[in-house]
Amino acid sequence: MSDHSLAPVTAHAPPYYAVVFTSVRTADDVGYGETAERMEELVKDIPGYLGMDHARTPGGLAITVGYFRDEDAIKEWSAHAEHRAAQKRGRAEWYERYTLHIAKVEHSHGFERAR
Amino acid sequence: MSDHSLAPVTAHAPPYYAVVFTSVRTADDVGYGETAERMEELVKDIPGYLGMDHARTPGGLAITVGYFRDEDAIKEWSAHAEHRAAQKRGRAEWYERYTLHIAKVEHSHGFERAR
Numbered sequence: 517m518s519d520h521s522l523a524p525v526t527a528h529a530p531p532y533y534a535v536v537f538t539s540v541r542t543a544d545d546v547g548y549g550e551t552a553e554r555m556e557e558l559v560k561d562i563p564g565y566l567g568m569d570h571a572r573t574p575g576g577l578a579i580t581v582g583y584f585r586d587e588d589a590i591k592e593w594s595a596h597a598e599h600r601a602a603q604k605r606g607r608a609e610w611y612e613r614y615t616l617h618i619a620k621v622e623h624s625h626g627f628e629r630a631r
Numbered sequence: 632m633s634d635h636s637l638a639p640v641t642a643h644a645p646p647y648y649a650v651v652f653t654s655v656r657t658a659d660d661v662g663y664g665e666t667a668e669r670m671e672e673l674v675k676d677i678p679g680y681l682g683m684d685h686a687r688t689p690g691g692l693a694i695t696v697g698y699f700r701d702e703d704a705i706k707e708w709s710a711h712a713e714h715r716a717a718q719k720r721g722r723a724e725w726y727e728r729y730t731l732h733i734a735k736v737e738h739s740h741g742f743e744r745a746r
Contacts, residue, residue: 527731534732538684538696570692571686571692573685573687573688577685579686579694581694581696611742613742614741615739615740616739617696617739618736618737618738618739621733622733622735623732624731627722627729629728
């Protein structure tokens with residue numbers, strides 16, 4: 517084993533929740549970028565919000581993972597009025613399809629290359 | 632509400648597990664593509680493997696989500712000899728950093744645009 521494999525870093529300390537949102541977009545991106553940025557700002561005000569990871573293959577699948585301390589934090593974010601309006605507009609205009617998985621993290625670990 | 636918002640589709644029927652792997656790669660990609668393809672083939676033989684989603688922002692974060700029926704399936708895949716060798720090589724050569732979250736899915740739903 518090389519040295520850097522001996523220095524694991526933990527993402528967050530369990531328990532916490534991961535909300536996995538996978539999506540494929542339509543060709544209609546009017547208003548999408550501004551709305552996405554606005555949501556990224558708003559979610560930071562939710563108590564129990566821990567962070568977010570996002571990746572998108574150009575022209576293909578996007579995956580956003582939001583990390584929350586507990587279910588109450590997820591419920592508060594899901595029910596947020598401006599977020600709900602964005603979800604509705606997403607179904608009407610921006611998303612070809614999506615899946616949402618709400619999952620309780622039981623184990624986590626991380627790796628960072630030694631400098 | 633438009634019609635297509637009334638036709639949710641479920642990703643998988645809970646309970647199931649999501650294994651969320653986020654990674655940033657090094658500049659060294661020798662052997663990476665072949666190994667990734669080989670792993671995608673091998674994991675299909677694990678009983679309880681349900682599928683996988685992958686997205687990567689060019690030059691940035693990659694997120695792979697593997698779906699498994701239960702913890703035993705995840706353990707079998709984690710302990711697979713060829714997979715373990717690939718993990719070790721990943722830490723030595725291909726990954727700048729990564730995080731792994733093993734999470735039990737409690738709720739899920741999906742959306743698909745009406746044709």
